[in-house]
Structure formats: structure tokens, C-alpha cells
Amino acid sequence: MKFSRSSTPAAALAVAAAALASPAPDLPNNAGGCVSPPASHLFAAKFLPICAADILDKCIALEKAGLANILTPGSEDYEARTKTYWSITSQLMPWCIVQPRTAEEVALAVTTLVKETSCEFAVRSGGHFIWPANNIEDGVTIDLGLMDGTVYDAEKKVARISPGSRWGGVYGALEPHGMTVPGGRASTVGVAGFLNGGGNSFYSARKGFACDNVVNFEVVLANG
Numbered sequence: 689m690k691f692s693r694s695s696t697p698a699a700a701l702a703v704a705a706a707a708l709a710s711p712a713p714d715l716p717n718n719a720g721g722c723v724s725p726p727a728s729h730l731f732a733a734k735f736l737p738i739c740a741a742d743i744l745d746k747c748i749a750l751e752k753a754g755l756a757n758i759l760t761p762g763s764e765d766y767e768a769r770t771k772t773y774w775s776i777t778s779q780l781m782p783w784c785i786v787q788p789r790t791a792e793e794v795a796l797a798v799t800t801l802v803k804e805t806s807c808e809f810a811v812r813s814g815g816h817f818i819w820p821a822n823n824i825e826d827g828v829t830i831d832l833g834l835m836d837g838t839v840y841d842a843e844k845k846v847a848r849i850s851p852g853s854r855w856g857g858v859y860g861a862l863e864p865h866g867m868t869v870p871g872g873r874a875s876t877v878g879v880a881g882f883l884n885g886g887g888n889s890f891y892s893a894r895k896g897f898a899c900d901n902v903v904n905f906e907v908v909l910a911n912g
């Protein structure tokens with residue numbers, strides 16, 4: 689059976705591309721962008737107050753843009769969400785966590801974050817990566833955890849899977865239809881990060897990488 693992530697995985701490759709495409713830090717020019725200074729520029733601590741203002745600006749800008757789900761440090765939701773990272777090394781403290789619900793909201797978050805400064809951001813789906821590439825200390829985390837859902841189209845035999853889903857939930861949704869997909873071998877692994885890496889499933893010998901079985905991706909481009 690083939691499956692599609694066409695409803696929301698928007699964030700998938702394009703959001704990563706947006707992050708990677710950020711200009712290389714050049715401290716004197718991008719000081720407002722809160723890029724951590726390289727060792728040779730450590731003398732430039734005078735720029736830090738500008739960064740502090742920018743932290744507030746960025747998170748308020750997200751709210752002003754109409755994004756409703758923004759978690760800030762100290763709130764119960766922020767702490768609870770941080771604890772759901774699989775690896776303790778990923779349990780970093782971003783300035784705020786924005787949780788879009790649709791591809792359009794992911795696009796809005798990306799455009800808002802990159803519009804005025806070079807502030808960095810991270811993208812998280814299942815949060816199961818062993819490496820802290822799914823969170824950020826000096827920036828904003830786009831958390832796709834609310835984009836969680838699987839809808840099966842029996843006629844087309846295609847499953848539409850949102851990027852913040854975890855494989856356990858996907859299998860549970862497909863089982864009543866007598867169907868499954870080549871996904872993670874641990875139920876807590878997330879869908880989007882897994883597919884970004886190819887995806888080694890119990891069906892790899894027969895079906896190839898999980899990403900080979902994707903019919904369609906909905907993608908948010910770096911320019912939103």
C-alpha cells in the first residue's frame with residue numbers, strides 16, 4: 689500500500705531548507721539576529737541587549753501574525769512539551785514554541801520568523817531524534833505536534849498522515865481498515881523526521897525505504 693503525507697507535512701523538507709538557507713552569521717551586521725557569536729567575536733557582548741529585545745519581538749510578532757498556540761518559558765505547557773523530547777540532550781529552552789495546526793500556519797510562522805532578522809529556528813515533529821537538531825536554545829521552535837492525524841481513503845488505498853504524528857498512532861488508525869504502512873519500528877518515532885531520513889521499516893526488504901512509498905508531499909517553501 690502506498691501512503692501520502694499530503695495534508696500537512698508541509699514543513700518537511702522546505703522548512704529545513706529555510707533554516708539551512710539562513711545567511712552565515714556575520715556578527716556586526718546581524719547582531720539583532722541573535723546568532724551565537726563565534727569564539728573570535730566573543731568581545732562583542734555589547735550586542736546582547738539587542739538580542740534580548742529581539743527575543744520578545746519575535747515571539748510577539750508570531751502572536752500578532754495570528755498564530756494562536758505559542759508556549760513561553762515558565763508555562764506548564766512549555767515545560768510539559770519540552771519533556772516529551774526522546775533525548776534529554778534535546779530538552780533545550782527556546783525563546784518560545786509555536787505550534788501551527790495547518791500548512792498555512794507553518795508558512796505564516798516561517799515568513800514571520802525570517803522577515804526582519806536572521807534569527808534561527810528549529811523544526812520538531814515527533815521529537816524522537818537522538819541529536820538536538822529538533823530544538824534550539826537561541827531561537828524559536830516550530831513544533832508540529834498539533835498536526836497529528838491519519839485519514840485513510842479506502843477507495844484510493846492511500847493514507848493521509850500529518851507530520852506531527854507518531855507511528856503508533858498511524859498504525860492504530862489504519863488497523864481497523866486492515867491496512868498498515870512501512871513506518872517506524874518503535875511506536876513513538878515521529879513521521880516527518882523518520883521520512884526525512886529515508887525510513888527503515890520492517891518492510892524495507894520488500895518495499896524499500898519508507899519515503900519510497902510516499903505518494904505526495906505537501907511542502908512549505910523557504911519563502912512561505
Ligand SMILES: Cc1cc2nc3c(=O)[nH]c(=O)nc-3n(C[C@H](O)[C@H](O)[C@H](O)COP(=O)(O)OP(=O)(O)OC[C@H]3O[C@@H](n4cnc5c(N)ncnc54)[C@H](O)[C@@H]3O)c2cc1C
Binds near residue numbers: 697698812813881888
Ligand atoms: C528508539 C528509536 C527507534 C528508532 N527506530 C527507527 C526505525 O525503526 N527506523 C528508522 O529509520 N529510524 C528509526 N529511528 C530514528 C528516527 O527515525 C529518527 O530519529 C527520526 O528523525 C525521528 O523522527 P521525528 O519526527 O521524531 O523527528 P524529530 O526529532 O522531530 O526531528 C528530527 C530531525 O528532522 C527534522 N524535522 C522533523 N520534522 C520536520 C519537518 N516536518 N520538516 C523539516 N524538518 C523536520 C528536525 O528539524 C530534526 O532535524 C529510531 C530512533 C530511536 C531513538
